[in-house]
Amino acid sequence: xxxxxxxxxxxxxxxxxxxxxxxxxxxxxxxxxxxxxxxxxxxxxxxxxxxxxxxxxxxxxxxxxxxxxxxxxxxxxxxxxxxxxxxxxxxxxxxxxxxxxxxxxxxxxxxxxxxxxxxxxxxxxxxxxxxxxxxxxxxxxxxxxxxxxxxxxxxxxxxxxxxxxxxxxxxxxxxxxxxxxxxxxxxx
Ligand SMILES: C[S@@+](CC[C@H](N)C(=O)[O-])C[C@H]1O[C@@H](n2cnc3c(N)ncnc32)[C@H](O)[C@@H]1O
Numbered sequence: 001x002x003x004x005x006x007x008x009x010x011x012x013x014x015x016x017x018x019x020x021x022x023x024x025x026x027x028x029x030x031x032x033x034x035x036x037x038x039x040x041x042x043x044x045x046x047x048x049x050x051x052x053x054x055x056x057x058x059x060x061x062x063x064x065x066x067x068x069x070x071x072x073x074x075x076x077x078x079x080x081x082x083x084x085x086x087x088x089x090x091x092x093x094x095x096x097x098x099x100x101x102x103x104x105x106x107x108x109x110x111x112x113x114x115x116x117x118x119x120x121x122x123x124x125x126x127x128x129x130x131x132x133x134x135x136x137x138x139x140x141x142x143x144x145x146x147x148x149x150x151x152x153x154x155x156x157x158x159x160x161x162x163x164x165x166x167x168x169x170x171x172x173x174x175x176x177x178x179x180x181x182x183x184x185x186x187x188x
Contacts, residue, residue, distance in 0.1 A: 002031060002060065011176055015059045017086070024056030025113070029178030030139070031060055033166075037109060037135040037182075038064040045108030045131050049073040050096050050122050051139075057113060058089050065109070074099055096122050106131045113139035120151030132187045136162075141181035142170045152181045161186055 003014045003021070013024040013031065026034075038061065041047055047061055052075035061071055071089050078093035092099060096114065107129045112119050119138055130136065140148045149170050156164050165182040 002063065004028060013056075015056055015063070017055075017059055022054060022056045022059060024060055025053060026057055026060060026139075027176055027178060029176055030180050031064075033137065033178050033180045033182065034060060034111075035064045037137070039066075040133070040135065041065055041069050041108035043068045043070070044106060045069065045134070046105045047071045047109040047111070048105075048107050048126070048129075049111045049113065050126070051075060051111075051113035051115075052077075052091060053113070055089075055091070057111065057139075058091075059086075061109075061111065062086070062089050069108075070105070072105070097125050100125045100129075103129055105129065108134050110134065110136045111139065112137065116140055116145045117147045119148050120155060123151075123155060127185075130185045132185060134185045135165075136183050136185070138181040140179055141168045142179045145179075148181070156183055 001016045005012050011027060013026055014021045015024050047065055047069060049058055052058060052073040058073040072092055073089060074092045074096055076095050108131055110126060112122055114122055138148055138152050141152055156162055162183040163186055165184055167181060168179050
């Protein structure tokens with residue numbers, strides 16, 4: 001279950017995992033974006049998250065994507081999220097760039113929520129695994145993360161392989177609204 005609380009004027013999202021409440025680094029707006037695209041993803045296509053953190057985003061994606069679709073969430077740090085002991089989410093430990101070299105699964109939804117400066121580099125490494133019509137979401141497109149803004153703008157300006165679906169207003173506070181830059185991969 002996804003819950004919403006306002007703490008000192010700041011919106012915070014939580015998702016329940018068994019007995020625990022996990023804070024999610026997504027806003028309501030981000031979660032609506034995920035819900036919107038999640039229904040498009042069908043097996044054998046997969047959902048891949050770059051940046052597990054405490055695992056909140058992966059738990060949200062698991063809640064909104066079809067049960068038959070495999071979810072992989074990748075982070076170089078392991079430990080805390082393994083405690084979740086979820087069999088329905090594949091927690092992978094390692095460096096994004098190294099892991100990509102042996103990747104062989106088609107990706108229908110790619111969520112990039114990495115250390116901010118790395119989003120562009122990681123997209124370029126992983127994009128070869130995107131299926132036609134795949135959705136790519138870049139978290140943190142906003143004034144708080146100018147490198148994500150610059151990276152997305154340069155990646156998709158005049159890029160005929162992708163349709164830009166939504167550009168967040170980067171002058172806005174994140175409270176509530178989405179900071180997900182959204183693109184769809186086009187066919188050849
Ligand atoms: C903003 S956090 C992700 C937050 C997460 N989506 C959540 O729901 O809590 C970014 C994560 O990227 C990971 N990271 C940064 N560089 C990495 C790399 N080269 N390979 C794998 N993980 C990396 C960090 O360890 C960190 O946990």
